[in-house]
Amino acid sequence: MNVVSDHGVRRGRKFDQVLDGARKVFLRDGFERASVDDIAREAGVSKATIYAYFPDKQLLFLEVARCECHRQTEEAEAMVEGDVPVRVALTIAAERIVAFQLSDFGQRMYRIVVGEGERFPGLGRQFHDFGPGLIHARLVHHMQSYVAGGALEIDDVDLAADQFAQLCKASIHERLMFGLAETITPDLVHRTVHGAVEMFLARYGTGA
Incomplete structure (x- = not known):
């Protein structure tokens, strides 16, 4: 049944x-x-x-995206269970976001949605809700926990989660979209991840 x-x-x-x-x-x-x-x-x-x-086929496509993003978030959250310092949690999140961007799945799904969104209205919005929107919601949840614990001071957690995700794309996203993946070295990934964490904490961290 x-x-x-x-x-x-x-x-x-x-x-x-x-x-x-x-x-x-x-x-x-x-x-x-x-x-x-x-x-x-x-x-x-x-x-x-x-x-x-x-x-319908669209629902099947969206379920593929949802399941993959759900798996990614579960793996990341398993690594931040317990009393993990905010810097460690943000670093793990940034590494996961970057890894998803660099994955074959992440790149192909992004191109499919952007390339075919005009022919299939609503596909992009639904893909966002089933995929990136899920990751955003989990970022908001964990940031709220760190705000409550005094490690972060954020008035608009929803905006801060978006800002963090965008920081994780710096130097990487456009290179991927323009076919320059070979220029994304481990050093660039490291600088992007740690730069995102440092900038975020410089704005929202309390030092607690």
Whole structure:
């Protein structure tokens, strides 16, 4: 029996199998060119199985994004459990944000959404809510905890979370978008991560 999730997806025993197949096809072919037939073939299931879980291809695409971002945030949060100093927590978050940017998944999904958003209105907004929006929400949650504990002093935590994410893109995002990935060295990643943390703490840190 399938179980309906809170975002309109039905789950069953072949759910992960379908997601894995869809992930491969979407990253290979993009959103528009990816067909349900190809996804079914890659996943080793019938089209009927896919439609039993996902009423349309867009929801399947968004679920791929949501699951990946959820996995990334869970891994990062597992590393900051307990009484972790704010500098350590921010460094872990920055490293994860940069790693996602540099990943094949992150780059391809970004290009798909930007390149096909005009033909599929609403795709970008929904992708943001299912993916980057999830990461933003977790940043806000943890920053609020550090504000409550006195390690950060922030009036607008929602804005501060956006600012931190943007600092983590400095020197990296545009290079990726213009096909200059080979110029992103480990030293540049290190400087970007630690520069983001230092600047953020210089503005919002209390030294506590």
